[in-house]
Amino acid sequence: MQQRLVLKDLPRYECLVEASKQFPDLQPAACEAFMHLIRAGEEVTRVMNAHFAAHNITQGRFLVMMLLMEKEGNCPRASTPAELADLASVSRATITGLLDTLERDGYVLRRPDPADRRQMSVHLTIKGQEFMHGILPGHFRLITQLMGNLSANEQQTLSRLLTKVSMQAASLAAPAADHPAAAQS
Amino acid sequence: MQQRLVLKDLPRYECLVEASKQFPDLQPAACEAFMHLIRAGEEVTRVMNAHFAAHNITQGRFLVMMLLMEKEGNCPRASTPAELADLASVSRATITGLLDTLERDGYVLRRPDPADRRQMSVHLTIKGQEFMHGILPGHFRLITQLMGNLSANEQQTLSRLLTKVSMQAASLAAPAADHPAAAQS
DNA sequence: CAATTTTAGTAAGGCGGCTAACTATCAGTT
DNA sequence: AACTGATAGTTAGCCGCCTTACTAAAATTG
Numbered sequence: 001m002q003q004r005l006v007l008k009d010l011p012r013y014e015c016l017v018e019a020s021k022q023f024p025d026l027q028p029a030a031c032e033a034f035m036h037l038i039r040a041g042e043e044v045t046r047v048m049n050a051h052f053a054a055h056n057i058t059q060g061r062f063l064v065m066m067l068l069m070e071k072e073g074n075c076p077r078a079s080t081p082a083e084l085a086d087l088a089s090v091s092r093a094t095i096t097g098l099l100d101t102l103e104r105d106g107y108v109l110r111r112p113d114p115a116d117r118r119q120m121s122v123h124l125t126i127k128g129q130e131f132m133h134g135i136l137p138g139h140f141r142l143i144t145q146l147m148g149n150l151s152a153n154e155q156q157t158l159s160r161l162l163t164k165v166s167m168q169a170a171s172l173a174a175p176a177a178d179h180p181a182a183a184q185s
Numbered sequence: 186m187q188q189r190l191v192l193k194d195l196p197r198y199e200c201l202v203e204a205s206k207q208f209p210d211l212q213p214a215a216c217e218a219f220m221h222l223i224r225a226g227e228e229v230t231r232v233m234n235a236h237f238a239a240h241n242i243t244q245g246r247f248l249v250m251m252l253l254m255e256k257e258g259n260c261p262r263a264s265t266p267a268e269l270a271d272l273a274s275v276s277r278a279t280i281t282g283l284l285d286t287l288e289r290d291g292y293v294l295r296r297p298d299p300a301d302r303r304q305m306s307v308h309l310t311i312k313g314q315e316f317m318h319g320i321l322p323g324h325f326r327l328i329t330q331l332m333g334n335l336s337a338n339e340q341q342t343l344s345r346l347l348t349k350v351s352m353q354a355a356s357l358a359a360p361a362a363d364h365p366a367a368a369q370s
Numbered sequence: 371c372a373a374t375t376t377t378a379g380t381a382a383g384g385c386g387g388c389t390a391a392c393t394a395t396c397a398g399t400t
Numbered sequence: 401a402a403c404t405g406a407t408a409g410t411t412a413g414c415c416g417c418c419t420t421a422c423t424a425a426a427a428t429t430g
Contacts, residue, residue, distance in 0.1 A: 002187070002386065002417045004230075005248045005273040007261060015260040019325075022257075026325035030332035033340040034229070036347035041226025042274075043354040044219070045189075050358065060386070063190045072207075075200040076192060082408060088190040089227075094387060096410055101385090118395045118408040140204075140211035142357070147215035149353040154346055155218040161335060161343045162221035168334040169228040172327070173235065187387045187416065245416070267378060279417060281380055286415090303378040303425045 003049075006042040010035050037165065044146055051142050055135050062135070063088055064098050065107060068124045069132050080119050081110075107131060188234075191227040195220050222350065229331055236327050240320050247320075248273055249283050250292060253309045254317050265304050266295075292316060 011019075016028035045059070052059055067078040067087055078084045081099060085092045099122060102108040107128035113119040124132070147155055196204075201213035230244070237244055252263040252272055263269045266284060270277045284307060287293040292313035298304040309317070332340055 003275060004417085005245045005275055005279075007248070008272050008274050009261055011260045012258075015256070015258045018258045019256070019260075023322055023325045025322060025329055027329045027332075029337050029340040029344075030329045030335075031325065033332050033335065033343045033347075034328045036344045036351070037222075037226055037229060040347040040351045040354065041222055041230075043351050043358070044222060045226075047354050047357050058386075060190045063192070071200070071204070073197075073200045073203045075196045075204075076194055080408080081410095087193050089193050090188060090190050091388070092409060093389080093411085094190075097386065100410095116396070116408085120409070137208055137210060140208045140216065143219045144210055144212045144215045145357060146353055147212075147218050147350065149349040150215075150218065150346060152214050154349075155214040157342065158218045158346045158350075159214075159221045161339055161346075162218075162225040164334040164339075165332065165343075166221070166225045166228050169225070169232050169331055172232050172330060173228070189387085243416075265378085266380095276418070277379060278381085278419080282416065285380095301378085301426070305379070 003046060004042055006039050007035065010039060037162075047146060048139075048142065051138065055131075057131075057135070060088075060090075060094075060098050061102055061107075064095070064102060065124060065128055065132055068108065068122060069129070079121055079123070080113075081122060082119070084122070102128070188231060189227055191224050192220065195224060222347075232331060233324075233327065236323065240316075242316075242320070245273075245275075245279075245283050246287055246292075249280070249287065250309060250313055250317055253293065253307060254314070264306055264308070265298075266307065267304070269307070287313070 010032070013028060013032060016026065016031050020026040020028055049059055052062055057065075064084055067076060067084055071077065076087050078087050081092055081095045084099075085095045088095070099108060099110060103110060106125055108122055109125055110120045110122050113121050150158065195217070198213060198217060201211065201216050205211040205213055234244055237247055242250075249269055252261060252269055256262065261272050263272050266277055266280045269284075270280045273280070284293060284295060288295060291310055293307055294310055295305045295307050298306050335343065
């Protein structure tokens with residue numbers, strides 16, 4: 001399963017203060033929060049990936065199947081490769097590869113759309129649905145365990161702070177017109 | 186640059202409440218915090234990766250060079266492939282590949298260790314050092330911008346909460362003796 | 371001192387992402 | 401109706417991670 005390099009031990013705050021003398025744009029508290037985010041994100045991802053590996057699935061395939069699954073309420077849902085690519089923020093080529101292996105393994109089925117022959121409809125097979133029902137209880141239990149060191153208040157605070165970070169990241173990723181400073185790098 | 190699938194729009198809280206009726210171990214607040222963590226981590230990573238791509242480097246190579254770089258204070262530092270693998274939490278084979286391309290591009294140099302012929306010493310070249318000094322100001326500036334939507338207090342709160350999440354993830358990833366429940370999945 | 375175990379680094383092959391380019395199809399325009 | 405532009409999905413090749421297995425070297429054991 002593909003991991004990313006992540007620091008095992010983060011630099012101490014004193015290191016960041018020291019480095020900020022040489023790099024005036026380095027704010028130690030911001031940098032520390034950033035490194036914690038990257039590391040926590042990677043460590044949590046690795047725990048989840050170990051669970052996926054135990055079920056012989058990858059995180060990408062799991063998310064595709066999750067998006068294809070029928071769910072109560074107005075949850076994110078897709079039924080074409082283009083929709084999957086859009087909702088999962090990856091390229092259509094990536095989705096083709098994931099659907100190739102999911103179809104090979106019998107979890108999904110692709111069918112040409114008679115109304116628009118450019119498109120394919122994608123559905124979970126019975127096998128795929130049963131697989132999801134088998135993995136989801138443990139999946140959600142693991143998430144609860146992962147976040148279990150935080151109180152409910154802390155979980156909500158974390159969500160709120162991370163929403164702010166996501167919004168900022170999205171705006172920095174937006175076209176240069178929104179952020180001339182970003183374009184200058 | 187390799188990205189991971191990440192939900193463009195997270196399910197609303199009501200979806201999680203609905204799903205928790207079917208999956209009793211699903212705690213909506215925990216699940217929401219988890220999804221925010223995964224998404225914020227991926228979005229922030231993508232912004233950083235765009236910066237790396239603009240400098241024709243990848244996040245993995247950058248971290249390797251960062252670990253090789255001489256720094257003031259007691260910052261994480263490595264000088265052999267095994268140390269790099271350990272501090273970056275990846276396999277030694279992965280580090281070999283990264284050093285292969287870094288050496289090809291003239292950023293690092295590997296030399297056999299005369300005292301222990303199993304080992305290689307790895308150093309940044311002058312070109313590697315200059316590259317790092319060229320990229321680091323913009324790197325730290327971008328981190329400051331990414332976290333710039335948060336007050337200093339919020340940055341510290343985020344660090345504290347993520348530290349708790351990391352500790353929990355690390356303990357869940359530990360051998361089964363520490364967590365019989367984890368071993369049961 | 372010899373045998374065994376451990377460590378270090380690499381090679382090979384696989385997987386899952388990317389980009390670029392392609393074909394086929396549909397939508398819009400003239 | 402023909403042409404042009406946009407959309408959908410796929411293919412090919414590349415890159416960066418993995419695991420497994422290997423060789424070489426050092427450490428440990430008896």
